[in-house]
Amino acid sequence: MKLRRGKASPKKEAADFTATGKDKDGFDVKYISSDKVTFIKNIENEYTKLVLGVGLENTGLTDFVLSRSGRGVFSCVHFNKGDFLVEYRGQLINILFVCDHIPVYHDALKVFMFEFCFNGKLLCVDAAREDGSLGRLVNDDHINPNSNMKIITVKGKPHLCLIATRSINPGEEITYNYGDSEWPWRSKVLKMTLHCY
Ligand SMILES: C[S@@+](CC[C@H](N)C(=O)[O-])C[C@H]1O[C@@H](n2cnc3c(N)ncnc32)[C@H](O)[C@@H]1O
Incomplete structure (x- = not known):
């Protein structure tokens, strides 16, 4: 596959950013509880359409959605599948x-x-x-994440880098699957989902 002229390969870009210790442009940090629209959209996709097959308003999930707080990383530009996003520093x-x-x-x-x-x-x-870096603020999504964590070796040292697994539109939250563990927020959603049945 040919790379667009002037665009560094994701590996080279990852190496450059890990060397400078800076994050690339194109992201916003938002408080999720204050960004109801995006968050409701995520939940609606993940749990009501896929699991329940109904709309959010019929599920009782709204309270959970609005009670989830914390920061998340959102794209403000378009990313392609395979693009380097941020380092988990x-x-x-x-x-x-x-x-x-x-x-x-x-x-x-x-x-x-x-x-x-x-x-x-x-x-x-x-x-x-709290060092102001973005990677540590990316939230978990084990159902429909848009990136995954790759180890990229730079000068013999491993760096954890998030790479887009599909194209990402401006306004989308960056997420990856934290892996198989009993993350408390996952069971919270499951309990509420079961309650909705
Ligand atoms: C690595 S931090 C991510 C950034 C975090 N949201 C923050 O504001 O600092 C992981 C924490 O974010 C929250 N988190 C991550 N993914 C989540 C999810 N899918 N649902 C609810 N909380 C989540 C949990 O509180 C978790 O302990």
Whole structure:
């Protein structure tokens, strides 16, 4: 596949941004509870149309939707499938070697520890610190995410980068699947969904 002239490959772009430690332009951070339209649209797609086959107004999900708060990352430009989006930045920890020094966090911060295997080692990017970067603000979607986390090696060091898995329109929230775990927000939705039946 030919790349458009002047457009860096996603890998090269990821390498450039990881080297500068900056995020690329084209994103907004929004508080989800204040962006009801986008959020209701997501929920409607995910749970009412796919699971229940009915409209949001008939499900009782509205309270849940409006009670979810927190930040999310939204695109303000168009991205293509395969584009590099943002790096999940933080402190890289080799879990086996520094067990004693791994920070012990309250549950709300544990979710910022992203564990992964690299060259046979169990590593973790600890993004608990509020450093203004975007990657740590991207929310979970295990049903219809629009990106996934890839390990990109730059100068021998792994970097966690979100890559678009389909085209993303301006205004869409960037999401990825956090992986198989009992994330509390997933069961909350499931319970409400079951209640709706
Ligand atoms: C890595 S942070 C993402 C950014 C977070 N929204 C914030 O404002 O800091 C993960 C936290 O976001 C929230 N979160 C992520 N995905 C979610 C989802 N699909 N539904 C509800 N809350 C979610 C949970 O509170 C989780 O602990």
